[in-house]
Amino acid sequence: MTIIPNNPNSNYLAHKDEIDTAVARVLKSGRYILGQEVESFENEFASYIGVRFGIGVGSGTEALHLALLACGIGENDEVITVSHTAVATVAAIQLCGAKPVLVDIDLDTYTINTKQVERAITNKTRTIIPVHLYGHPSNMEKITEIARCYGLKIIEDCAQSHGAIYKGRKTGALGDIAAFSFYPTKNLGAIGDGGIVVTDNPELAERVRLLREYGWRQRYISEIPGLNSRLDELQATILRVKLRYLDEENSKRQSLASAYNERLSSANLTLPACNSSVTHVYHQYVVRSSHRDALREFLRKNGIGTLIHYPVPVHQQPAYKNSLRCSSSMKNTEKVVKEIISLPIYPELTPETAIHVSDTIMKWEKGKGI
Secondary structure, three states: OOEOOOOHHHHHHHOHHHHHHHHHHHHHHOOOEOOHHHHHHHHHHHHHHOOOEEEEEOOHHHHHHHHHHHOOOOOOOEEEEEOOOOOHHHHHHHHOOOEEEEEOEOOOOOOEOHHHHHHHOOOOEEEEOOEOHHHOOOOHHHHHHHHHHHOOEEEEEOOOOOOOEEOOEEOOOOOOEEEEEOOOOOOOOOOOOOEEEEEOOHHHHHHHHHHHEOOEEEOOEEOOOOOEOOOEHHHHHHHHHHHOOHHHHHHHHHHHHHHHHHHOOOOOOEOOOOOOOEEOOOOOEEEEOOOHHHHHHHHHHOOEOOEOOOOOOHHHOOOOOOOOEEOOOOHHHHHHOOOEEEEOOOOOOOHHHHHHHHHHHHHHHHHHOO
16 A cells, blocks of 8 residues: 555654664663563653553553453443444453443444443443543543442543543543553554553552552562563653653644545545544544445555454454343444544654545545535
């Protein structure tokens, strides 16, 4: 492809000298696991989000898993979330032995439909996981209202919302505890796997710290059953460099989204919504077309790569469809998965390239007579 959907290597090259210097520092230090770089990054990222505690872990999936365990979620518990998400959200719930209860999404923002959340609650419900999909925050005011009413924990899935803002506060600071992924294509991406759990609650933070390394407070002495999920020093030092540029790079994503919005305003597409109370960080720029597959093929033939996030909802996937509960109709979810297409977007993509992609789409529409 001449234009690829995302390009983490271009982000490395944009910060190459700083990253190479930071990596060399770690290699020379001789400390590669849970050292000063991890501790510094944990503090810096927590401060960026606006909470007191950050605990670096091995991946975004493990961040969710540990957040659930820290909240005491286990067998016979139910956790409400969406089916239109990366499968990691549901995988983490099942890793705890809990039962995922899936609800539909809002058709405009693709985030959890809060009207259906309350209907899904039973006497086994313990937690709600809102997913801030594509970089647009969920309706946290309503979710918080429901959670308080029923005594439920809120675990934010922030894998795609680094730097997104809801009513003046960043995602990750809006619930009881939150999980972030640093997969290389994320708005803040490592060069490998990584994740972090953030919270303002000291008890939850301490429990995550114990859980991520065998339940150790004192080395080799397990106070509680735990596992091994540690952010390493190399990824932490890379993330420390990249964190300094996150807001600037999110602004570039927003400028690219504006270019797409302007150029595609007359297209026969559903463009991304952005509620007035939020700051969207456009991890993905997702449009909808009733002729999605034909459009993707036309773009491919013209050297433009696209992706689908996500083609099959979790409730229809073989590994999960018989082990969860759908508490409502999934009509919105099942509609959008047939129509969504993620256009190229990353900070190093030029506005001219976004205009070219848009003009190619308009050319396709003109040729179809739409």
